[in-house]
Structure formats: structure tokens, C-alpha cells
Amino acid sequence: MIEVKNLTKSFEDKTVLNDISATFEQGKTNLIIGASGSGKSVMLKNIVGLFKPDSGEILYNGRDFINANRDLKTEIRREIGMLFQGGALFDSMNVEQNVKFPLDVLTTMPEDEKLDRVNTVLKRVKLENTNKRMPSEISGGMQKRVGIARAIVNSSKYLFCDEPNSGLDPQTSIKIDQLLAEITDEYQITTVVVTHDMNSVMEIGEYIVFIGNTKKLWEGNSDDIMHSGVQELDDFVFANKMMRKFRSLS
Template identity: 90%
Template sequence: MIEVKNLTKSFGDKTVLQDISGTFEQGKTNLIIGASGSGKSVMLKNIVGLFKPDSGEILYNGRNFVNADRDTKTDIRREIGMLFQGGALFDSMNVEQNVKFPLDVLTKMPEDEKLDRVNTMLKKVKLENTNKRMPSEISGGMQKRVGIARALVNSSKYLFCDEPNSGLDPMTSIKIDQLLAEITDEYQITTVIVTHDMNSVMEIGEYILFISNSKKLWEGTSSDIIHSGVQELDEFVFANKLMRKVKAMNG
């Protein structure tokens, strides 16, 4: 579980996050949503330690990541897996080497154990026998699945995904959502996803935190979101539905 308490972050005179709190529970798909520029990606970067908040607390199972000592921060970072927006695979490495990379950097595991772990994760994301293929030889959806395998190969307790469906067609996006939900449930990890994709929100949003103009305006589940009564959220939902219709009309 990750608890965010009264998180505030500014850049110069601009406040990007203002007094935001939320709880991301273990074994659930937790979503941070909002329009472009709302602050959701900045919130993610604060949670994982890429930015330091001006004030507030970020608790990983009770451990305050913001004010932790170096050893505690290192321990927490080893428990974190990241799926970046573009996949962020190393172009010069094949699939096996990409997935194995965290084990090479963070562990002293014997090579045969590393390969066993890599193959287990590739099977989990349905990419058996792709070990020697290069990123340029596989589709965008497959690259995202390699990214998921890499993020979890070190037995991560926390999985963070930044716009995992960016650049993917609707059917592939659905498969990625389903995979993330299945892995979250099976491994009982704490998954936090930044997205503006309403399909993801409605299909896998077990906990949703909506940010607008630097503030948290709503939190709840996918079944509650249509009846939120929050004008900004209603506009966000409608805009996304309209965008999907336009994309469908344009093929």
C-alpha cells in the first residue's frame, strides 16, 4: 500500500500539486487521471522519487519515502518497477537482455537463475520464445509487454505505469489493461497507472484519483465515476468519449 498525504509541489511560482492525498491499495489497479497539464505525471514522479515534494508524505507500507535515510530509500527503490510511456527499451539489447537488465544491475543472482526468471516473466506476458528478437523487430504492443516483464522481473512490490496505452490501437490497449489487471491480482502488487484513457478507467479502475488544476477533485471507483457530480470530471469523461468517436469515424 502507498499512502500520499497532503502532497504539494511547485515549480517557481506555479503550484502543480496542491495538498493532494490518496491511498493506493495492494492488489488493486489504482489510476491517476486528468487532462494534459493537470499534474498527474508530476504526482507520479513525486511518488517514485524523481521529484521531491515541497511538503507532504509518501508512505510505502508505513515507510516515509520523502524523509527516509539513504538505505531505506534504496530498499524502496528496489521494490519499484516502472513501465514508461514509450516502453523505453534499449534498442541495442534483445528482449532477453532488456528484461534481464534490472537483475544485472540490482542483484547478484547467478546467471542461470536470471534466465529462469526472465523466461518466467516472458511466459507471463505471453512472449515465449522472443528472447533473441530486437525491439525493432516486434510490435508496439509487444514492446509494452516486454516493458511489463522488465518492470516485474525483480519481484517488484509496486508497479508504476505512465500512459501504458499511449500509441496503441484500441484492441491492443484492452489487452495491455487486462494483462496489468491480471498481474496485479496474481502477484498482489500495488499498481499505480497514470492515464487519460477512459477505456482503462472503466475497465480496470478499482481506485481512481482525478486531478484538475493541481487539486484532487474526486476519488472513487469506475462504477461511481459517471455519477460523480463533479463538473470538471464530467467534462473530462465526455471529452474522452467524444474523442474516441471521432477516432472511430476516421478509421
Template identity: 85%
Template sequence: MIEVKNLVKSFDDKVVLEDISVTFEKGKTNLIIGASGSGKSVLLKNIVGLFKPDSGDILYDRRDFINAHRDLKTDIRREIGMLFQGGALFDSMTVEQNIKFPLDILTKMPEDEKLDRVNFCLKRVKLENTNKQMPSEISGGMQKRVGIARAIVNSSQYLFCDEPNSGLDPITSIKIDRLLAEITEEYQITTVIVTHDMNSVMEIGEYIMFLSNSHKLWEGNSDEIMHSGVQELDEFVFANKMMRKFRDQ
């Protein structure tokens, strides 16, 4: 579980996040949605420690992340897996080397155990026998699955995904969504996904948080979002529907 309490973040004189409080539960797919510039990515970067908030608290299973001493902060970071928007695989590394990278830098695990773990994760994302392929030799959807394998290879307790379906076709996007949901439930991970994809929202949105103009305006699940009664959210949903309809024509 991750708890964010009264978080405020500004850049120069512009407030980007204003008094944000939210709880992301373990074993659920937690989604952050909102228009461009609403503060989604800034919130994510504050939670993982890339930005330091002006005020507020961030707790990882009741451990104070912001004010933690160096060793505790390092321990928490070892429990975090990240799936980046573009996949962010190392072009010069094989699939196996990409997935093994977190184990190389964060653990002292023997090499044979690392390879066993890599192969386990490859099997879990249905990419067996791709170990020696380069990122350029596999599809965009496969690259995203390699990114997921790399994010969970260190037995992550917290998984953060930034626009995981960016650049993917609708069918592949659904497969990535379902894979993330399966892994979240299977390993009881606290998963937080930043997305603007309404297909993802409706498919796997067990908890959804809507940001607009630096504020949290709504929270709920995929069954409730169509009846939110929040004008800004209704407009966001409608705009996404129209964009998807135009794209699919």
C-alpha cells in the first residue's frame, strides 16, 4: 500500500499539485488519469522520489519515504519496479541483459540465480526463448513485455507504469493491460498506472483517480466513472471516446 497525504508541489510560482491525498492499495490496478498538464506524471515522479514535494507525506506500507534515512530509502527503492512510456530498453543489450540489469546493479545474486530469475520472468510474460534477441528485433508490444519482465525481476512490491500502452495498437494494448492486471493480482503488487487510455480505464480500473488543474477531482472505479457527476471528468471521457472513434475510422 502507498499513501500520499496532502502533497503539494510547485515549480517556480506555478502550483502543479495542490493538497493531493490518495491511497493505492496492494493487489489492485490503481490508475491516475487526466488531461495533459494535469499533474499525472509529476505526481508519479514525486511518489518514486524523482521530485521532492514542497510539503506532504508519502508512505510505503507505513514507511515514511520522504524523511527516511538513506538506508531505508534505498531499501524502498529496491522494491520499486518501473515500466517507462517508451519501454526504455537499452538498445545495445539483449533481452536477457536488459531484464537482468536491475539484478546486476541492486543485488549480489549469483549469476546462475540471476539467469533463472530472468527466464522465470520471460516465461511469465510469454517471451520464452527471446533471451539473445536485441530490442530492435522484436515488436513494440514485445518490448513492453520485456519492460514488464524487467520491472518485476527484482520481486518488486510496487510497480509504476507511465503510459504503458503508448504507441501500441488496440489489441496489443488490451494484452498489456491484462498482463499488468494478472501480475498485480498474482504477486499482490501495489501497481500505479498513469494513462489517458480509456480502454485501460474500463478494462482494468479497479481504482481510478482523476486529476484536473492540479487537484484531485474524483476517485472511484470503472463501474462508477460513467456516472461521476463531475463535469471535467465527463468532458475528459467524452473527448477520449471521440478521439478513439476518429482514430479507428
């Protein structure tokens, strides 16, 4: 579980996040949604330590991440897996090397154990026998699955995904959503996904935080979102529907 309490973040004189609280539970797909520029990616970067909040608390299973000493921060960071927008694979490394990278950097695991673990997670994301292929030789959807494999190869307790469906066609997006949901439940990971994709929201949104105008304007699940009573959220949902309709006609 990750608890965010009264998180505030500004850049110079511009407040991006103002007193936001949320609880992301273990074994659930937790989503942060909002319009472009709403601060959802800034919130994610604060949670994982890429930005330091102006005020507030971030607790990983009760452990204070912001004020942690170096050893505790290192311990928590080793428990975090990241799926970056676009996959962010190393072009000069093959699939096996990309997935093994966190084990090389963060562990002293013997090489044969590393390879066993790499093959296990590649099988889990249905990419067996792709070890020696280069990122340029596989599709965008496969690259995202390699990214997921890399994010969980170190037995991560927390999985963060920044726009995991960016650049993917609708069918591939659905498969990525399903895979994230399956892995979250199977491994009981605390998964936090930043997205603007309403298909993802409706398919895997077990807990959803909607951010707008620097604040948390709504929280709930996919069953409740169509009846939120929040105008900004209704506008966001409507805009997404119109965008999907436009794309289907183009």
C-alpha cells in the first residue's frame, strides 16, 4: 500500500498539486487520471522520488519515503518497478539484456539465476524466445511487454506505469491493460497507472483519482465514474469519447 497525504508541489510561483491525498492499495490497479497538464505525471514523479514535494507525506507500507535515510530510500527504490511512456528500452541492448538490466544494477544474483528470472518474466508476458531480438525488431506492443517484464523482474512490490498505452492501437492497448491487471492480482503488486485513456479507466480502474485545477476533484472506481456529479470529470469523459469516435472514423 502507498499512502499519499496532503501532497503539495509548486514550480517557482505555479502550484501544480495542492493538498492531494490518496491511498493506493496492494493487489489493485490504481489510476491517476486528468486532462493534459493537470499534474498527474508530476504526482507520479513525486511518489517515486524524482521530484521532492514542498509538503506532505508519502508512505510505502508505513515507511516515510520523503524523510527516509539513504539506506531506507535505497531499500524502497529496489522494490519499485517502472514502465515508462514509450517503453524506454535501451536500443543497443537486446530483449534479454534490457530485462536483465535491473538485476545487474540492483542485485548480486549469480548470472544463471538472473537468466532464469529473465526467462520466467518473459514467459509471463508471452515473449518466450525473443531474448536475442533487438527493440527495433519487435512491435510497439511487444516493446511495452518487454518494459513490463523489466519492471517486475526484480520481484517488485510497487509498479508504476506512465501512459502505458501511448502510441498503441486499441486492440494492443486492451491486451496491455489486461496484462497489467493480471500481473497486479497474481503477484499482489501495488500498481499505479497514469493515463488519459478512458478504455483503461473502464477496464481496469479499481481505484481512480481524478486531478484537475491542482486538486483531487474525485476518487472512486470504474463503476461510479459515469455518475460522479463532478463537471470537470464529466467534461474529461466526454472529451475522451469524442476523441475515440474521431479516431475510429479517421
